Amino acid sequence: MNQLRVAITGMNARPDNPGPGLAVAHSLRDAEDFDGRLIGLGYDALDPGFYLPQYCDVSYLLPYPSAGEEALLARLQQIHAADPFDLLIPCLDAELPSMIRLQPVLEQMGIKLFIPSGEQLQLRNKDRLHEVAKLAGIECPEIQSVTQAGFFYRCQEEGWRYPLVVKGLFYDAKIAHSADEAAEAFHSIAAQWGLPVLVQRFVKGEEVNLTGLGDGKGNLLGSVMMRKKGLTDKGKAWAGIAIHDQTLLSAAEKLVKNLDWRGPLEVEVMRDDEGRYHLIEINPRFPAWVYFSAGLGRNLPYALVQLAMGEELAEFPPSKPGMLYIRYADECVVPLAEYESVVMNGCRI
Amino acid sequence: MNRSSSQLDQPLRELLKDRRIKALLTALDRLAEADQLAMVTTKVLARLSRVSEGVMFRLLPNKQSVFLLWMESRCKRLNLIVNGMPQGRQGLLNGLRNIASDSALLSLLFAPPMVDETLRLHLLRFRDDIWAQLFARIEILPNRPLGIPSRVLMDSVWQNLARMPRAIGSDYESQESEMSQLPWEENAMENPALPNSESVKRLALNDNGFVFDPVSGHSFSVNDSGLILLKLLQEGLNAKTLVQRVVDEYEADAHEVERDLMDFSRLLKGQLK
Numbered sequence: 190m191n192q193l194r195v196a197i198t199g200m201n202a203r204p205d206n207p208g209p210g211l212a213v214a215h216s217l218r219d220a221e222d223f224d225g226r227l228i229g230l231g232y233d234a235l236d237p238g239f240y241l242p243q244y245c246d247v248s249y250l251l252p253y254p255s256a257g258e259e260a261l262l263a264r265l266q267q268i269h270a271a272d273p274f275d276l277l278i279p280c281l282d283a284e285l286p287s288m289i290r291l292q293p294v295l296e297q298m299g300i301k302l303f304i305p306s307g308e309q310l311q312l313r314n315k316d317r318l319h320e321v322a323k324l325a326g327i328e329c330p331e332i333q334s335v336t337q338a339g340f341f342y343r344c345q346e347e348g349w350r351y352p353l354v355v356k357g358l359f360y361d362a363k364i365a366h367s368a369d370e371a372a373e374a375f376h377s378i379a380a381q382w383g384l385p386v387l388v389q390r391f392v393k394g395e396e397v398n399l400t401g402l403g404d405g406k407g408n409l410l411g412s413v414m415m416r417k418k419g420l421t422d423k424g425k426a427w428a429g430i431a432i433h434d435q436t437l438l439s440a441a442e443k444l445v446k447n448l449d450w451r452g453p454l455e456v457e458v459m460r461d462d463e464g465r466y467h468l469i470e471i472n473p474r475f476p477a478w479v480y481f482s483a484g485l486g487r488n489l490p491y492a493l494v495q496l497a498m499g500e501e502l503a504e505f506p507p508s509k510p511g512m513l514y515i516r517y518a519d520e521c522v523v524p525l526a527e528y529e530s531v532v533m534n535g536c537r538i
Numbered sequence: 539m540n541r542s543s544s545q546l547d548q549p550l551r552e553l554l555k556d557r558r559i560k561a562l563l564t565a566l567d568r569l570a571e572a573d574q575l576a577m578v579t580t581k582v583l584a585r586l587s588r589v590s591e592g593v594m595f596r597l598l599p600n601k602q603s604v605f606l607l608w609m610e611s612r613c614k615r616l617n618l619i620v621n622g623m624p625q626g627r628q629g630l631l632n633g634l635r636n637i638a639s640d641s642a643l644l645s646l647l648f649a650p651p652m653v654d655e656t657l658r659l660h661l662l663r664f665r666d667d668i669w670a671q672l673f674a675r676i677e678i679l680p681n682r683p684l685g686i687p688s689r690v691l692m693d694s695v696w697q698n699l700a701r702m703p704r705a706i707g708s709d710y711e712s713q714e715s716e717m718s719q720l721p722w723e724e725n726a727m728e729n730p731a732l733p734n735s736e737s738v739k740r741l742a743l744n745d746n747g748f749v750f751d752p753v754s755g756h757s758f759s760v761n762d763s764g765l766i767l768l769k770l771l772q773e774g775l776n777a778k779t780l781v782q783r784v785v786d787e788y789e790a791d792a793h794e795v796e797r798d799l800m801d802f803s804r805l806l807k808g809q810l811k
Contacts, residue, residue, distance in 0.1 A: 367588065397755070416755030432755040460754070462811050510752035511742065 193225035194273060195494060196300075199280030199474075200231035200238025200248065204518040205421040209280040209477045211237070213490040214244040216483035220491035228274050234531045240523045247272060250535035258287045262294060268536075269298055276301045276497050278475075278490070282359050285310055285473050303497035304452040305403075305473055312448060313471040315356060315387050322468040324447040325440040327458070329468045330354075330392050334385035341371035344388070354389040357382035362424065364391060392469070394461040396420075397432070399441050400476050402492055403450030409442045410496075411487040411505045415478065415514065416460075426478055431485055431512040437466055444471070453479075453493060481514040558597060559607070561587040566608040570645030575652050578605075605657050612646045613664050619643075620671045630675050631720065634695065638702045648700045669696065694721040694797045701804050721800060732803050737810045738771045751810065758809050760802075767802050 195217065199210030214227050229238045229245030232253055239248040249268045252260040265277075277300050279288045288295075289307045296302070313321055315332060322329030335341075335355075344353075355374035356362040359382055365371035371388070378386050401412035414437060419428035441456050455472040475490060482489040486506045495502055531537050565587035569578050580601055584591045598604050616637065623633035637643050647665055651658045673692045676682070682691065698721055742750045747765045750757045760768055766788075770780045777799060784795045 395754075418755070430755040430757070432752055434753045464754075464811060510755075511750050 193223070193494065193498065194228065194275050195225055196228040196230055196268075196274040196277045197245070197280060198230040198251070198278070198284055200229045200236040200245070201233060202237045204427075204516070206423045206425050207477045207516075208236075208238075209475045209479055210278075211241070211244060212477055212480040213278055213280055213475055214238065215480050216488050216490040217494065218244055219480075219483045220488050223491055223494065225494075226274075228268075228272060230268075234528065237521060239531055239537050240521050240527060248531070248537045250531060254283055254287065258291060261287055262291055265291075265295065265300075266298065269300065274300060276303075276494060278302075278493065279304065280474050282472060282474060301497045303493055305448075305450055305454075309448050309450060310473055313454075313473060315358060315389075315470065316385075318468055318470070321444060321448070321471065325444040325468065327440045327466045327468050330390040330459075332387055332389045335375065335388050336385050338372040338375045340388070341365070341368040341375065344368075349388070349390070352391045354391050356387040356389060358385065358387060362389075389469075392459040392461060392467045394459040394467070396469075397434070397437060397458050397460050397466070398426070398429075398476060398478075399437055399456045399458075400453065400479060400482065400489060401441065401445070401456075402453055402489055402496065403445045403448070404496060405449060405451030407446040407449050409445040409450075410502065411482065411489050411492050412438060412441060413482045413485055413487055413489065413508065414438070415481060418513075419515075426514075427516045429478060429481065429514045431481070431508065431510050431514070433508045433510045436464075440466060440468075453489065478514060478516070481512075484514065485509050485512055555597060558587075558589045558593060561589050562594065562597075562604055563608050563611060566604070567612075567642040567645065570649040571641050573649050575645075575649050578652070602654060602657060605652060605654070606660070609646070609657070609661060609664065612642055615640075616643050616646060616668060620668060623675065625675070625678065627679060627681070627720065630672075630679065633675075634699065637699060644699065644702055672696075690793075691721075694801075697801055698804075701801065721797060732771065732777060733807045733810050735771075735774055738768070738806070739774070741768070741772070743768060749809075754810070756809055763798060764802055767799060768806070771806075 197210045197213050199208030199213075201208040202211045208231075210229065210231070214229065217223050217225070217227060226247075227245045229236075229248035230251050231238055231248065232251055234250065236248075238245055249264075249272075252264055254261070268274075277288070277295065279285060279302070285304065286307070288302060288304055289310060292302050292304070311317070316334055318332060319329050345351075351368075351371070352364050352366045353371065354362055355365050355371055355378060357378045361378050361382060363370075363374035363378070365374050375386050396417045397414065398417065399412055399414045402410045404410055414432045414434060415426070415429040416432050417426040417429050419426065421427050437456075437458065440458075444450070444456065445454070452473065453475040455474070455476040456468070457470040457472070458466045458468055460466055475493075479489055483491070485508065487508070492502055492505075527537050562583065565583055566575075566578070568586060569575055569582070574582075578601075580591050580594060583589075583601075583604065584594060587594075589597075594604065598607065619633055619636045623629045637647075646661075647668065651661045669692070672695065673688065676692050676695065677688045682688070737751075737753075740752060742752060743760075743765070745765075747760045747762070748757065749760060749768065766784065767780070770783060775783065781792060781795045781799060784790055785792050
């Protein structure tokens, strides 16, 4: 594939909680048959993806989501006019609703997206996980919407037990061991992500994640499974080991089939002491550890590019359980002129 | 007749005091279950028990007193079980089952001890005492296997107890089934709790004893004896054949191999969950 131009969002990469954009760019750069131009998109002038030319040829700032869809569309049109691109890969959860709504306009501009529909996106919402888990044939810890912190002081009367998990509707999750801790988490999450806040029963076990690609016709392609071996303070994986569990794979296949999922996804499950899986979350994007897929010979970001551009996919090689993934922090040194260019002009060229 | 408010409050204060002390002791149980005794600070204890440090030191003079109270109350419970065991096999089994189903007692016996020298010695002396009491029961047990010293039998009982899972929410039913017979009894070898054959066969292992489970992602290492047993288990041998193979090939004592196989199977099942 030659001279394809791909824009990728999520260029933030703080070591304790990186966005997936840089990993997607890294995977594409590693794909032997890909020789395209990569355009990094981010929201903060300190996003490291802006300053790593080995991954992104050029980078642009986007307006924060709070500025609204019109501002986002205007900025994308401006970037596209100056530096056209053929495909846009959104990598952050919060971007998906806007991208789905803007998809017809973007496609008219000649920008392809390979993302789920609005209905599919809603079905994987945290407050509807039970329905999805049922489709996949796995369990799902009870989840409930909460709008007042007082809930945590009386929830035991309703059968809830501590510890429990307090979650934002779109992002963030905290384990609370007491009503006070839960109320504190509630206020902190509500302040950042708004109401309602969700409360989920705590499942003791190990976190196992699967990422793959739904082709929009009911098939799950190139799945990669990983058990988290090390977590950052924010609960993100900094080390993981590739596994292959047919039970989890079958559940994910059912899920994709029943939803006709289109685009990347990450299925987060807990494996309890008895080996049973409990669905915790479905993310409608690649995870930040997606570079692991490239390392395992199943380059999912490249497969997405091929699917989006209507190309035939080669058969994925067998999975390689036992391969280890370790994330590490690195630094880059940036000339003042480049930083200045991002701050003043919103782009690094 | 009117009573003063302090008289009226007295029973309530006592109740509150009892509850707080109970909360402190339960918090120490949890820390012991997590093998954290050696690292306990009053801050951690206060957080877990939800009894503030100030209140803690109004109830008891210092941290050492909290630990001593915990040991005394749990030791009392354990002594009641051990002293109350009727003589004979069934009595011993019932006693062992009672201990195995109480994670606080298991922690008292097997959790790494505290750093404080006085507390540590106190705990170790108590453990020695329990060991001696159980040993005395085994020595007078009828129908003991011939030719095996009581110390070896006691050792296998002690190891069985030490390997019982101690975390809250452990499967006590399965722990009780592990204690349905004494480790050296013949039936134990006719139907020993070997791990699921398919789970064992899927394991990847190398000659250094590094083992990887491709389904769970767990990796662990086994020693030379474990590696021999694991390779034979992967061949799908039943327990009797497996023991015989080890006895023939390594000129080992059959009783020791049986005991090792049972211990190893228990550890392996823990890894394969």
